[in-house]
Amino acid sequence: MADAPLFEQLGLIGCGLMGGSFALALKRAGLVRRVVGYSKSPSTTERARQMGVIDVEAPSALLAVSGADIVLIAVPVAATEATFKAIRHLVTPEMLIMDVGSTKRDVVDAARSVLREQVGSFVPAHPIAGREVAGVEHADPDLYLGKPVILTPIERTRTAQLQRAAAVWTAIGCQVSKMSPDAHDAAFAAVSHLPHVLAFALVNGIAAQPQGQEFLSLAGPGFRDFTRIAASDPKVWRDILMTNRTELLAQSQAFRDALQAFEQAIARGDADALERLIEQASTLRSRWRMSAGKPHL
Amino acid sequence: MADAPLFEQLGLIGCGLMGGSFALALKRAGLVRRVVGYSKSPSTTERARQMGVIDVEAPSALLAVSGADIVLIAVPVAATEATFKAIRHLVTPEMLIMDVGSTKRDVVDAARSVLREQVGSFVPAHPIAGREVAGVEHADPDLYLGKPVILTPIERTRTAQLQRAAAVWTAIGCQVSKMSPDAHDAAFAAVSHLPHVLAFALVNGIAAQPQGQEFLSLAGPGFRDFTRIAASDPKVWRDILMTNRTELLAQSQAFRDALQAFEQAIARGDADALERLIEQASTLRSRWRMSAGKPHL
Numbered sequence: 001m002a003d004a005p006l007f008e009q010l011g012l013i014g015c016g017l018m019g020g021s022f023a024l025a026l027k028r029a030g031l032v033r034r035v036v037g038y039s040k041s042p043s044t045t046e047r048a049r050q051m052g053v054i055d056v057e058a059p060s061a062l063l064a065v066s067g068a069d070i071v072l073i074a075v076p077v078a079a080t081e082a083t084f085k086a087i088r089h090l091v092t093p094e095m096l097i098m099d100v101g102s103t104k105r106d107v108v109d110a111a112r113s114v115l116r117e118q119v120g121s122f123v124p125a126h127p128i129a130g131r132e133v134a135g136v137e138h139a140d141p142d143l144y145l146g147k148p149v150i151l152t153p154i155e156r157t158r159t160a161q162l163q164r165a166a167a168v169w170t171a172i173g174c175q176v177s178k179m180s181p182d183a184h185d186a187a188f189a190a191v192s193h194l195p196h197v198l199a200f201a202l203v204n205g206i207a208a209q210p211q212g213q214e215f216l217s218l219a220g221p222g223f224r225d226f227t228r229i230a231a232s233d234p235k236v237w238r239d240i241l242m243t244n245r246t247e248l249l250a251q252s253q254a255f256r257d258a259l260q261a262f263e264q265a266i267a268r269g270d271a272d273a274l275e276r277l278i279e280q281a282s283t284l285r286s287r288w289r290m291s292a293g294k295p296h297l
Numbered sequence: 298m299a300d301a302p303l304f305e306q307l308g309l310i311g312c313g314l315m316g317g318s319f320a321l322a323l324k325r326a327g328l329v330r331r332v333v334g335y336s337k338s339p340s341t342t343e344r345a346r347q348m349g350v351i352d353v354e355a356p357s358a359l360l361a362v363s364g365a366d367i368v369l370i371a372v373p374v375a376a377t378e379a380t381f382k383a384i385r386h387l388v389t390p391e392m393l394i395m396d397v398g399s400t401k402r403d404v405v406d407a408a409r410s411v412l413r414e415q416v417g418s419f420v421p422a423h424p425i426a427g428r429e430v431a432g433v434e435h436a437d438p439d440l441y442l443g444k445p446v447i448l449t450p451i452e453r454t455r456t457a458q459l460q461r462a463a464a465v466w467t468a469i470g471c472q473v474s475k476m477s478p479d480a481h482d483a484a485f486a487a488v489s490h491l492p493h494v495l496a497f498a499l500v501n502g503i504a505a506q507p508q509g510q511e512f513l514s515l516a517g518p519g520f521r522d523f524t525r526i527a528a529s530d531p532k533v534w535r536d537i538l539m540t541n542r543t544e545l546l547a548q549s550q551a552f553r554d555a556l557q558a559f560e561q562a563i564a565r566g567d568a569d570a571l572e573r574l575i576e577q578a579s580t581l582r583s584r585w586r587m588s589a590g591k592p593h594l
Contacts, residue, residue, distance in 0.1 A: 205554065274535050
C-alpha cells in the first residue's frame with residue numbers, strides 16, 4: 001500500500017491538532033509526497049512548517065488547494081462554509097476534499113450551495129478522535145490509529161472519491177463506516193451532544209439553588225464521571241450544539257419523555273414500574289461496549 | 298484512642314459489605330471487644346462468623362441487640378423500619394444505634410415512630426463508601442478509610458450518643474460532618490439520585506428509538522462516563538429513589554428548568570446566550586474537586 005503514494009499533494013486548511021495529525025499520519029505512511037498548509041494564524045502555519053507537519057506554507061486557503069489532489073479542511077465547524085467559499089474556484093473534479101467536522105448535515109448543505117457542480121469531489125468525514133489539548137504542538141501521527149471514521153456521502157458524491165477517502169483513512173489505521181448525514185447527526189445528537197447538554201444543565205440547575213455550593217461539596221465519584229463532559233470548551237460546544245440543533249432538540253424531547261416515565265412512576269409510588277425502568281437501562285448499559293465503529297462497515 | 302475499647306459489644310444487623318467492613322474496622326482498631334451479628338440469611342451470618350467478621354451468630358435482630366452498647370443497622374433502606382420494630386424492646390437509653398442508609402428523612406421518621414422515647418439513642422449515619430460488589434466476602438477493614446460520613450441528628454438525639462458516633466467513625470479513619478436530614482436528602486437527590494435517573498432516562502430514551510441500537514454502537518468515551526451509573530443495581534436504586542422521592546422530584550424540576558434554558562437558547566439560535574450557559578457550567582465543573590466531606594464539620 002505504502003510503496004507508491006496515493007497522493008501527490010495534500011492541501012491542509014487548518015494546521016491544528018486534527019489537521020496536523022492527519023498530515024503526519026499520511027507522511028509517515030508514505031501516502032503523500034508534499035503537504036502545503038494554511039492556517040488562519042500565520043504563526044501557526046510557520047510553526048507547522050518548522051515542526052515538519054507541512055512542507056510549504058500557503059498564504060491563503062485558496063493557494064493551499066492549488067495543485068493539490070487531496071484537501072483536508074480541519075477548521076472549526078462554524079468556519080467550514082467560509083472555507084468552501086475561499087477555495088471553490090480551484091476545486092477540480094479529480095480532487096478529493098474532506099472535512100473532519102463532528103456535524104455533517106450543515107457541512108453537506110454548505111458544500112452543495114457553495115461547491116455546486118463540484119460537490120461530488122467532497123467526501124464529508126468525521127473521525128472520532130481528539131485530545132483534551134489543541135494546537136499543532138500536539139499533532140501526533142498516531143492520533144487516528146484504531147479510531148472510527150464515519151463518511152457521510154450524498155447521492156452526488158463521486159464513487160472514485162469515496163473509495164479513495166475510505167482507502168486513505170484505512171491506510172492510516174482507521175475503521176471506516178458510512179452513514180447518511182442525517183443519521184450521523186441524529187446518532188451524535190443522541191450519544192454525544194445531548195449528554196453534554198444534560199451535564200451542563202445538571203451543574204447549572206444545582207448551582208442555581210441557594211444551597212447549591214454545599215450540595216456540590218458532597219458530590220462523589222458518580223457525579224464526577226457523570227459531569228466530566230460538563231467541563232468542555234464553551235465555544236467549541238456552542239458551535240456543535242447550534243450546528244446540530246434540529247436533531248439535538250428532537251433528542252432532548254425523546255429524553256424528556258423517558259425522564260417523565262421515571263418521574264411518573266416515582267410520583268405515584270409505583271415501585272414495580274420504577275424497577276422495570278431501571279432494569280431496562282441497567283441491562284442495556286451493562287451489555288454496552290464501546291465499539292471502534294465496526295457495525296457500519 | 299485504641300488502648301481501651303470504646304465499646305464492649307457491637308450488635309451488627311446485616312453482615313454484608315457495609316456492616317461487615319464496619320465490624321472489621323472496629324476490631325482492627327481495638328474499639329470493640331465482641332461482635333454479635335445477625336443477617337436475614339443464616340448462611341450469611343455463618344459465613345461472617347467463619348471469616349471472623351463477627352464473633353457470635355445471633356438467631357434474630359433482637360438477640361443481636363441484646364447486651365450491645367453499639368448497634369449498626371446495615372440493611373437495605375427499605376428494611377430499616379422493620380428492623381427498628383424487631384429490636385425496639387431491647388433498645389436502652391445508653392445504647393448507640395446507627396444506620397448506614399443513603400437517605401435520611403425516611404429513616405428518621407421510622408425511628409421517631411417506632412423507637413419513640415428511645416429515639417435519642419439513634420444517630421442516623423451515611424458513610425459515603427461502597428464497592429461495585431456486595432456481600433460479606435468483600436468486607437474490608439479499609440472500606441471506610443478516608444471516606445466522608447454524614448451524621449444527621451435531630452433535636453431529640455442525645456448529645457452523648459452523637460459524640461460517641463462521631464468518635465467511632467473518626468477512629469476508623471472517616472471524616473465526619475453533620476447536616477439536617479432534609480438538607481442531606483436534598484443534597485444527595487441533587488448530586489447522586491438525580492444523576493442516576495438522568496443516566497437511566499438517557500439510555501432508555503435512546504433505546505426507544507428505531508435506530509437506537511445503531512446510535513448506541515457509535516457512542517464513545519463521553520457516553521461511557523456519563524452513563525456509567527446507569528448500570529447500577531435496579532432493586533437498590535428503586536428503593537433509594539422511592540425513599541427520597543419528594544426531594545428527587547424537586548431536583549428533577551430544577552433540572553428541567555435548567556435544561557429548558559439550553560433548549561430555548563438553541564431553538565431561538567441565540568449563540569451568545571448558549572455560550573454563557575455552557576461557560577457557567579464549564580467553569581463550575583472545572584473548579585469542582587471531589588471533597589472528602591470536609592466542608593460540614
